[in-house]
Amino acid sequence: MEIPRLKPRGETASSARVDFSEMTPELLPFLGQAAYIQLEVFENLSRAVSTAPTLTAKEGLSAAAGIALAKHHVLIAEIRRRDAKPDEVMAPFRSAIDRYRAATTGSDWYELLLSSYLTAGMLDDFFIRLADGLPGDSGPWVAELLGRDAGTDVLVSELQAGIAADSRLGSRLAMWGRRLVGDTLLIARSALHGTGPETPVESRIEPVFTELVAAHTRRMDLLGLTA
Amino acid sequence: MEIPRLKPRGETASSARVDFSEMTPELLPFLGQAAYIQLEVFENLSRAVSTAPTLTAKEGLSAAAGIALAKHHVLIAEIRRRDAKPDEVMAPFRSAIDRYRAATTGSDWYELLLSSYLTAGMLDDFFIRLADGLPGDSGPWVAELLGRDAGTDVLVSELQAGIAADSRLGSRLAMWGRRLVGDTLLIARSALHGTGPETPVESRIEPVFTELVAAHTRRMDLLGLTA
Numbered sequence: 001m002e003i004p005r006l007k008p009r010g011e012t013a014s015s016a017r018v019d020f021s022e023m024t025p026e027l028l029p030f031l032g033q034a035a036y037i038q039l040e041v042f043e044n045l046s047r048a049v050s051t052a053p054t055l056t057a058k059e060g061l062s063a064a065a066g067i068a069l070a071k072h073h074v075l076i077a078e079i080r081r082r083d084a085k086p087d088e089v090m091a092p093f094r095s096a097i098d099r100y101r102a103a104t105t106g107s108d109w110y111e112l113l114l115s116s117y118l119t120a121g122m123l124d125d126f127f128i129r130l131a132d133g134l135p136g137d138s139g140p141w142v143a144e145l146l147g148r149d150a151g152t153d154v155l156v157s158e159l160q161a162g163i164a165a166d167s168r169l170g171s172r173l174a175m176w177g178r179r180l181v182g183d184t185l186l187i188a189r190s191a192l193h194g195t196g197p198e199t200p201v202e203s204r205i206e207p208v209f210t211e212l213v214a215a216h217t218r219r220m221d222l223l224g225l226t227a
Numbered sequence: 228m229e230i231p232r233l234k235p236r237g238e239t240a241s242s243a244r245v246d247f248s249e250m251t252p253e254l255l256p257f258l259g260q261a262a263y264i265q266l267e268v269f270e271n272l273s274r275a276v277s278t279a280p281t282l283t284a285k286e287g288l289s290a291a292a293g294i295a296l297a298k299h300h301v302l303i304a305e306i307r308r309r310d311a312k313p314d315e316v317m318a319p320f321r322s323a324i325d326r327y328r329a330a331t332t333g334s335d336w337y338e339l340l341l342s343s344y345l346t347a348g349m350l351d352d353f354f355i356r357l358a359d360g361l362p363g364d365s366g367p368w369v370a371e372l373l374g375r376d377a378g379t380d381v382l383v384s385e386l387q388a389g390i391a392a393d394s395r396l397g398s399r400l401a402m403w404g405r406r407l408v409g410d411t412l413l414i415a416r417s418a419l420h421g422t423g424p425e426t427p428v429e430s431r432i433e434p435v436f437t438e439l440v441a442a443h444t445r446r447m448d449l450l451g452l453t454a
Contacts, residue, residue, distance in 0.1 A: 039276075039289065046273035046292070049266075055314035055321065059303065062266065062296060065273070069293045076286065087282035094282065 019021055024133045025191070028079065030087035033097075033191055034127050034146065035075035039090075040101045041120045047105070048112050060154025067151045068120070074145055074162040093190075100187050104180055110162050110169060111176050114223075117155040118177055119184050122212050124150070126188040128210060159223050174225040181216060185209055246312050251360045252418070255306065259316035260324075260418055261354050261373065262302035266317075267328045268347045269295040275339050276331070287381025294378045295347070299371055320417075331407055337396060338391050338403050341450075344382040345404055346411050348446055349439050351377070353415040356435060386450050401452040408443060412436055 045065035052058040076086045104115045104227075124146045131142040163170040192205065220227040272292035279285040303313045331342045351373045358369040390397040419432065447454035 039285065042289070043273065043277045046270065050274070052269045055317055058266065058315060062269070066293065066296050066300065068288060072289065072292065086286060090282055093371070103319070205420065 001112050001120035007039055019050075024135060025130055027135055027138055028084055029076050029081065029092070030127075030130070030134060030142075030191070032086070032091075033080050033093045034142070035072055035079065035086065036090040036093045037067050037123050037127070038075060040097050041116065041123075042072060042114045043101065044105065044112060048116060051109050051112070053109070057154065057158055060151070060158075064116075064151035064154060067148070071145060071148070075142075096190060099188065100183055106176060110159065110173060113155050113159055114173050114176055115180060117152055117159065118180050118216060118219055120150060120152070122181075122184045122216055123188065125212055126208070126216055127191070130191060145201050145214065156222060163224055172223060173223070174220070174227075177216075177220050177223075177225055177227065181213060185212070188212070235350070236301055251362060252357055254362055254365055255309065255311055255316050256319070257354075257357070257361060257418070258302050258369075258432050259313070259318075260320045261369070262299055262306065262313065263317040263324050264350050264354070264414075265295050265299035265302060265322045267324050268343065268350075269299060270328065271332065271339060271343045275336065275343060278336050278339070280336065284381065284385055287378070287385075291343075291378035291381060298372055298375070302369075323417060324414065327410055330410055333403060337400060338387065340382050340386055341400050341403055343409060344379055344386065345407050345443060345446055347377060349408075349411045349443055350415065352439055352442055353418070353435070358420060383449060387453070396454060400450070401447070401454075404443075404447050404452055404454065408440060412439070415439070 027095055042065055045068055049058050049061045049065055052061055079086045079089050104119055106112045106115050128143045128146050131139045131146070133139070134142060159173070163173065188207065188209075217227040269292055272288055272295055276285055276288045277290055279288055290415050294346060304312045331346055333339045333342050355370045355373050358366045358373070360366070386400070390400065415436075416432065444454040
């Protein structure tokens, strides 16, 4: 069972999509933001490990945390390989992403699981899409890295089991899932600063955001939640 | 800069040491407890990542967290390879180690760092020593795994910098370091249940604990703390 992803690059694309791929993000800031987001995903997942009610859940979550951390370290290594300092490259994104994490951690274990599942899914989709415009041969490489199986089956199965056992949890999580979308799109939008000489216009972003929300809706459906 | 370890196996050993190595821990419980301890180390380190004041510290700590998690996963894989279920094998150790973790987390980031450094060091030393008596060829393999560089240089450097900048922190951490010893030795002792037909006697354990405390004192010295 995989996170439903956006269509892979190369499939028939809308004209809006082509516009979006013409934006050329600068490589280092892109890597820095993507790296810090993976670190944030890792932090959420490792928090979920610590508060997991069963050892089975702990096991699955720790594997997912390890995958996010490995992605982070690959991105960090790439920043170093380009003679830049990871902390300096990530610094500009730190406060916004820290605030985002605080706002999306949730009030209990299930909200944390849902955040980890939905926000990592949306942000991976977004950065994979944005990678289209990276200079040189970095795009396909980064897209492949971010698109690797994130080990999130455990999130889906734990959420499904929790929701099946308690219908009120389902209603609460449906609301929580809807709340996450806005904050996540703001983080995604912030990645578009400095993506080229012309400021990206709403008409270009909008179709991509529509696709992100559609993928989000499919994830909610998979959990039996109304988006 | 490495954690000062106990002398490697094979060096001139005291008679007490030979006695200790004659204890034969059962393999699966040993692997289960060692695996759960590595998960606990990971949880402490990932908590330290989340609360780190600088991105440089975050980077180093996340690498150390990744190493602990990788050791955990290797042990888990070995449990599975022996057709046992990791959650069942770890379960008997869960509540004691969870309580231990709660008691040793500390009240701020520096106490957490010191715990991560000192308790992981003592427990790795202890389990490496106990591995001597494992049946079959598991001993050397496990000892090598647990003895691998834990990436804890960052703990030492952050602690040294913090202590250098604030002498009151040094006094507080010295007390905290002393408190950690007792709880850690209790966890170590609990690993000796079921290590053979005869209950291990105090006279056998005592010399090993003396060595553990000596290594602990060297770690405290390295930080400029009075043990």
